[in-house]
Amino acid sequence: MRGRAGVMKNPCLLGIVVLLSACNSSELAVEAKDAAQNCESHFAKSVQPELDYCRTCHVPGGVSDVPEGQRFMLREEPAEDYARLRNSWETLGRNDNGPSPILTMSSGTDARAHSGGDPWPTDSEAYKAMELQLQGFEDPQTCPG
Secondary structure, three states: OOOHHHHHHHHHHHHHHHHHHHHHHHHHHHHHHHHHHHHHHHHHHHHHHHHHHHHHHOOOOOOOOOHHHHHHOOEEEOOOOOHHHHHHHHHHOOOOOOHHHHHHHHHHHOOOOOOOOOOOOOHHHHHHHHHHHHHHHOOOHHOOO
């Protein structure tokens, strides 16, 4: 077995190692880019339309524009929804302690009541779409594609 010293002494072997590592990293970069695009596509198709319900309160000047509600805020214009949702998810603790409050509050499974009711029961398509999106923020490979 040559080990690292053998690779360094053999320029051909070193060249092969460099080429193989370059191929592998470029494949990983393509996979990561595809996964990110899948998450954005999933968001646009399945999640963003559901945010219109949230937008009635979770905007500046809305009912949820209070200290506790400001951790999940959108804008009147949906163009920033993806970034704002991700930021809110991070502010609310990601998925670190089970489902995000974005899911638990909107499904009525949180210890605190949601003043907007329970628009996304756990068996609803909206809940499932948001659950996939939040998992995709953590690991883009989980986004449907």
